[in-house]
Amino acid sequence: MNLDEDLEEAAGAVAVPGTAQPGVRRARAWLSRAVEPGTIDLWRYVEDVGPVDAVRRLRAGTAPDRVRSLVGARAHEDATLADLRRAERCEARFVVPEDDEWPAYPLHALTVAVAGEPAEPRHQSDRTRAPVPPMGLWVRGSARLDVVTDRSVAVVGSRASSAYGEHVAAELGHQLGERGWTVVSGGAYGIDAAAHRGALAAGVPTVAVLACGVDRVYPAAHGALFARIAESGLLVSEWPPGCAPLRHRFLVRNRLIAGLTRGTVVVEAAARSGAQATATRARTLGRPVMVVPGPVTSALSVGCHELLRDEEAGAILVTSAAHVVEAVGGIGTDLAPPVERPASPRDGLSDLAARVLDACPVRIGVGPERLASIAGCDVLEVLKVLPSLELADLVQWTGTGWRLARSERAGEG
Amino acid sequence: MNLDEDLEEAAGAVAVPGTAQPGVRRARAWLSRAVEPGTIDLWRYVEDVGPVDAVRRLRAGTAPDRVRSLVGARAHEDATLADLRRAERCEARFVVPEDDEWPAYPLHALTVAVAGEPAEPRHQSDRTRAPVPPMGLWVRGSARLDVVTDRSVAVVGSRASSAYGEHVAAELGHQLGERGWTVVSGGAYGIDAAAHRGALAAGVPTVAVLACGVDRVYPAAHGALFARIAESGLLVSEWPPGCAPLRHRFLVRNRLIAGLTRGTVVVEAAARSGAQATATRARTLGRPVMVVPGPVTSALSVGCHELLRDEEAGAILVTSAAHVVEAVGGIGTDLAPPVERPASPRDGLSDLAARVLDACPVRIGVGPERLASIAGCDVLEVLKVLPSLELADLVQWTGTGWRLARSERAGEG
Numbered sequence: 001m002n003l004d005e006d007l008e009e010a011a012g013a014v015a016v017p018g019t020a021q022p023g024v025r026r027a028r029a030w031l032s033r034a035v036e037p038g039t040i041d042l043w044r045y046v047e048d049v050g051p052v053d054a055v056r057r058l059r060a061g062t063a064p065d066r067v068r069s070l071v072g073a074r075a076h077e078d079a080t081l082a083d084l085r086r087a088e089r090c091e092a093r094f095v096v097p098e099d100d101e102w103p104a105y106p107l108h109a110l111t112v113a114v115a116g117e118p119a120e121p122r123h124q125s126d127r128t129r130a131p132v133p134p135m136g137l138w139v140r141g142s143a144r145l146d147v148v149t150d151r152s153v154a155v156v157g158s159r160a161s162s163a164y165g166e167h168v169a170a171e172l173g174h175q176l177g178e179r180g181w182t183v184v185s186g187g188a189y190g191i192d193a194a195a196h197r198g199a200l201a202a203g204v205p206t207v208a209v210l211a212c213g214v215d216r217v218y219p220a221a222h223g224a225l226f227a228r229i230a231e232s233g234l235l236v237s238e239w240p241p242g243c244a245p246l247r248h249r250f251l252v253r254n255r256l257i258a259g260l261t262r263g264t265v266v267v268e269a270a271a272r273s274g275a276q277a278t279a280t281r282a283r284t285l286g287r288p289v290m291v292v293p294g295p296v297t298s299a300l301s302v303g304c305h306e307l308l309r310d311e312e313a314g315a316i317l318v319t320s321a322a323h324v325v326e327a328v329g330g331i332g333t334d335l336a337p338p339v340e341r342p343a344s345p346r347d348g349l350s351d352l353a354a355r356v357l358d359a360c361p362v363r364i365g366v367g368p369e370r371l372a373s374i375a376g377c378d379v380l381e382v383l384k385v386l387p388s389l390e391l392a393d394l395v396q397w398t399g400t401g402w403r404l405a406r407s408e409r410a411g412e413g
Numbered sequence: 414m415n416l417d418e419d420l421e422e423a424a425g426a427v428a429v430p431g432t433a434q435p436g437v438r439r440a441r442a443w444l445s446r447a448v449e450p451g452t453i454d455l456w457r458y459v460e461d462v463g464p465v466d467a468v469r470r471l472r473a474g475t476a477p478d479r480v481r482s483l484v485g486a487r488a489h490e491d492a493t494l495a496d497l498r499r500a501e502r503c504e505a506r507f508v509v510p511e512d513d514e515w516p517a518y519p520l521h522a523l524t525v526a527v528a529g530e531p532a533e534p535r536h537q538s539d540r541t542r543a544p545v546p547p548m549g550l551w552v553r554g555s556a557r558l559d560v561v562t563d564r565s566v567a568v569v570g571s572r573a574s575s576a577y578g579e580h581v582a583a584e585l586g587h588q589l590g591e592r593g594w595t596v597v598s599g600g601a602y603g604i605d606a607a608a609h610r611g612a613l614a615a616g617v618p619t620v621a622v623l624a625c626g627v628d629r630v631y632p633a634a635h636g637a638l639f640a641r642i643a644e645s646g647l648l649v650s651e652w653p654p655g656c657a658p659l660r661h662r663f664l665v666r667n668r669l670i671a672g673l674t675r676g677t678v679v680v681e682a683a684a685r686s687g688a689q690a691t692a693t694r695a696r697t698l699g700r701p702v703m704v705v706p707g708p709v710t711s712a713l714s715v716g717c718h719e720l721l722r723d724e725e726a727g728a729i730l731v732t733s734a735a736h737v738v739e740a741v742g743g744i745g746t747d748l749a750p751p752v753e754r755p756a757s758p759r760d761g762l763s764d765l766a767a768r769v770l771d772a773c774p775v776r777i778g779v780g781p782e783r784l785a786s787i788a789g790c791d792v793l794e795v796l797k798v799l800p801s802l803e804l805a806d807l808v809q810w811t812g813t814g815w816r817l818a819r820s821e822r823a824g825e826g
């Protein structure tokens with residue numbers, strides 16, 4: 001069907017709850033190709049007049065100049081049918097805000113954030129950093145978008161990762177998966193891939209948010225990985241099928257990784273890195289930023305440590321999935337267990353008892369008088385504490401005197 | 414000379430500024446053997462009546478019961494002359510608060526802290542944790558105690574350290590030394606030794622605060638290390654020569670490491686460790702607690718990460734001597750340089766210019782119309798930004814079209 005006829009029909013139709021009308025979906029598909037995502041003024045115009053009327057006016061040349069200039073020469077192109085068919089061929093679909101499947105709750109933070117942007121374009125955030133909700137999301141895979149992102153955490157980091165970083169990312173992905181949390185990442189080399197693989201190894205769905213069409217494989221070596229992700233989870237993109245992974249798109253994409261999740265974990269990040277940018281996006285949206293530390297001798301942890309040193313960043317140091325879940329989970333239900341500290345029988349000792357214990361020799365037993373002299377107290381006091389030290393198996397009677405019990409004869413604390 | 418005669422003379426003598434009278438020094442020497450350091454009530458009594466009268470009354474049995482009971486049977490012993498001679502034989506000396514050399518300024522924090530302790534012994538801090546200033550300090554080495562501790566930092570950590578931890582501790586010791594800071598540590602195996610050795614390698618004095626007499630070598634393998642420390646720096650102890658490194662003494666000693674320095678750096682610490690205790694002591698004294706992170710896969714960094722996760726601990730993550738000096742140094746003079754971020758010619762680009770740049774192919778040049786279509790903008794806009802992209806050496810003209818400049822043909826950022 002001709003786009004304009006489709007839109008006219010949609011403009012007059014009664015909305016069916018739960019699923020977007022074909023015209024609405026097609027309008028949003030058109031917008032997703034006509035203007036690069038992250039453009040504040042277009043998003044505001046669509047909010048204002050609705051997607052169908054927005055497209056009709058843009059094509060008719062009756063939209064305000066500022067919005068028309070965003071579309072430029074593409075106003076008269078229409079690849080929507082081709083895009084939707086291309087999506088169908090790779091078993092993808094285009095999910096829009098009018099669908100029940102839309103992850104409205106997590107993305108609401110972007111709607112709130114964009115409201116704070118100034119009206120004047122010159123004062124608005126740069127498009128690569130602007131907090132703008134997506135027009136719609138092209139998704140490929142078997143999971144439902146809203147369900148799979150409901151309890152989700154972003155795990156991001158360097159492409160040029162170390163074995164240490166990949167091990168930690170895979171462990172996190174696996175453990176988060178086991179705890180019922182979805183790992184969202186960017187499908188890139190290094191930390192992203194390790195996190196996805198960790199989740200897949202746990203047999204749980206994972207989500208890769210791409211900077212190109214969901215029918216493209218970038219990096220090319222990740223064909224098998226993307227196929228596995230799509231089997232149980234989702235490949236997600238703001239760009240229509242066929243779109244190339246242009247460099248600026250990675251930056252625009254990062255806000256979605258932050259926006260779809262309850263918090264972002266940075267595993268390895270060099271001094272200047274996209275992972276830090278994603279962390280900044282998460283913070284802007286009020287989501288916890290979590291950072292895994294590493295050896296200070298590793299250039300790949302410099303960005304992580306800088307995030308942790310930056311008081312304004314408010315980043316939380318995490319070393320395990322338990323810490324992550326504690327930060328993003330429900331209060332009271334997802335608290336990390338405290339670090340286990342081996343209890344020592346010495347712990348409860350009074351000062352006097354500790355001194356008498358320290359006065360006890362290792363091999364040859366000595367009498368209470370000698371203990372009193374070494375410990376710097378009276379004999380009576382020594383006699384008072386010896387029984388409890390013996391009961392705690394800290395000292396023993398040799399027949400001629402007192403000495404340390406076997407368990408206490410090593411180390412010095 | 415007989416102790417009691419010496420004291421009587423001291424009690425009547427006129428004080429000479431700068432150096433303690435022999436009687437005062439002898440009185441404090443007696444007290445340093447008669448009662449274990451860290452005992453609040455003794456310290457208060459000495460503050461009250463002075464060291465000379467305190468010793469006279471304790472020996473005469475006229476001191477209050479509570480203080481007398483601390484001394485117990487040792488009231489009638491006197492090893493002061495032997496102790497002072499023994500110190501002399503190993504080229505050590507006993508520095509007391511009445512000496513100019515006394516590090517009064519750093520230790521003042523302990524005087525302030527002990528004032529907050531309750532009067533009732535049952536409610537006072539445990540002696541191993543009580544913030545009590547020392548009676549005097551036995552020191553061995555060529556440095557002046559007040560001078561060498563003036564700009565000093567404690568570097569502490571696990572005895573069972575990893576190669577990573579030792580490397581970092583040695584680097585810190587070396588770099589702090591080069592910046593004119595003294596490393597104070599405990600002379601133990603592992604992190605302590607590595608920090609001392611790093612400072613020695615930088616050719617600067619370092620200070621080991623021991624839990625035994627300064628004439629003893631504990632651990633025994635550190636004979637050569639202690640000798641090198643004494644050559645230019647100091648071995649320091651609250652205990653008279655000959656005293657053994659009893660376990661509880663390490664805990665009591667820790668407050669001195671914290672008290673003598675402007676801040677404490679923890680390099681490696683297991684979940685339950687003395688290094689954490691030293692950090693707690695530093696915090697109590699209002700000194701910065703700094704922590705070096707490590708691999709989350711290392712048990713030896715668990716304590717470090719726990720300190721950094723504990724909001725109440727207020728620990729600062731540090732990865733270099735520059736960070737340490739920034740935390741403990743003077744404001745404005747010792748700021749750490751920001752992490753160097755490689756500048757990229759892309760940094761200053763407008764959104765439009767970045768899109769046009771991304772639209773440029775790698776090999777075969779294309780015309781402005783094609784670039785406009787890929788970048789989603791008008792041809793005029795493309796023509797406007799191409800000159801600046803060419804000037805920045807980001808794109809080049811092939812004769813038939815535009816393509817990426819050589820420098821831009823790798824990676825995707």
